Amino acid sequence: MGKILIKNCAFLSTMNREREELKDIDLFISNGKIKEIGRNIAKDGKLQVIDASHCIVTPGLINTHDHLFQSLSKTVPKAQNASLFNWLKILYPIWGRMNPEQIFIATQLGLSELALSGCSLSADHMYIFQNGCRLEDTIEAAREIGLRFNPTRGAMSVGESAGGLPPDNLIENEEKILADMERVVQKFNDPAEGSMLRVGLAPCSPFSVSNDLMRETAQLARSLGVGLHTHLAENDEDVKFSLEKYGCTPGEYIQELGWVGPDVWHAHCVKLTPKEIEIFNDTATGIAHCPCSNCRLGSGIAPITDMLKVGINIGLGVDGAASSDSSHLLSEARQAMLLQRLTDEGKKFSARDALEIATIGGARVLGRNDLGSIEIGKRADIAIWNLKELSLTGAWDPVASLIFTGPHHVKNLIVEGKLIVNDGELLSIDSQSIIRKAKKSLEQLMESAN
Ligand code: ZN
Secondary structure (H helix, E strand, C coil), rough: EEEEEEEEEEEEEECCCCEEEEEEEEEEEEEEEEEEEECCCCCCCCCCCCCCEEEEEECEECCCCHHHHHHHHCCCCCCCCCCCHHHHHHHHHHHHCCCHHHHHHHHHHHHHHHCCEEEEEEEEEECCCCCCHHHHHHHHHHHCCCCCEEEEECCCCCHHHHHHCCCHCCCCCCCHHHHHHHHHHHHHHHCCCCCEEEEEECCCCCCCHHHHHHHEEEEEEHCCCCEEEEEEEECHHHHHHHHHCCCEEEEHHHHCEEEEEEECCEEECCCCHHHHHHHHHHHCCCCCCCCCHEEEHHCCCCHHHHHHCCCCEEEEEECCHHCCCCHHHHHHHHHHHHHCCCCCCCCCCCCCCHHHHHHHHHHHHCCCCCCCCCCCCCCEEEEEEEEHHHHCCCCCHHHHHHHHHCCCCCEEEECCEEEEEEEEECCCCCCHHHHHHHHHHHHHHHHCCC
């Protein structure tokens, strides 16, 4: 594996425990790890040298919630102004028609956008498995792009006729779901330090799976030593469904099912009550905060300032492109900061708070203590941002300006010590060919909708 020397970083935000920021500093990477941080580091032999004298250097950003298959369903007209349940009902049939090739190209499209926005590790939540689609379609797509990947095997098992939200033709048999969950973990999950691929288990939501499947998935995940993920308390409809069907709030519901603990992270949690926040805190359960999606669907403002205050692990997620229309993780961090400012508690939610949930916060949520900050011994996932941009010019505080101004694209992205983006271009794959293939898949999907 190669060696990279990043010379003269104008500003380096470590995101270590003290949020230390360094100036005019070098960074040496070897064998996928951060080996040295200091002034005037000199190295002989074969290595790549990057001049960062006009750059801000941060840890690679971490995306804790996404549905990459949705990258081909941005701005679907009927779904543009819908709230969660109606939005899902409009989109389920479109997603249900996707084939493996379309899932593959949608995943590459989403991951490419993420890479160019500084993301080095993305989670994914695929939950519709029709027409021969498998988790493999996303895993193979991610391998080609070169990002670290944390796909989760999702599922829907309760259709409309049984009181669920999805149409009956999109649900799967629960025995088959559990068997496939076990198969993909055995086949792909790599628990080692520095892993490029970890697999989690993720029944879709309380309104599309049964209690039994939730319980059995938790048991299976724990026997296999992998993470658990689902959607929770996303909006008022979601809470109402839980109260009417289960007689308790979403937080109480998941506690009862064993879906709490440091190995579990829930997406959204917009409507958690103080009592539910206590449950999350007592059990070290993580949260994926998705502010753009929450705004787009009018779901509400997640009380993340309160949650961070008590010490809950919070990461950031772009959610699927059908509800955020974008996979720009740095921009998502900006949205998180701006949205908190609308709450009484979040008036002082800072740019550095936003950068923290986008980096080390996400690493904690995904159980990755080898990632999320720039420290000696951690894996070398690094984002380098060019200060010589019009929008970053005029800023008094360059690190804060990454979040306040923008959105910006990354200049260089390093994942596991390997350059994935150079001078704002993807190295691993031709982005023009992704655009061509994605356009073709989009046309097919649109035709099949007529
Ligand atoms: Zn989601």
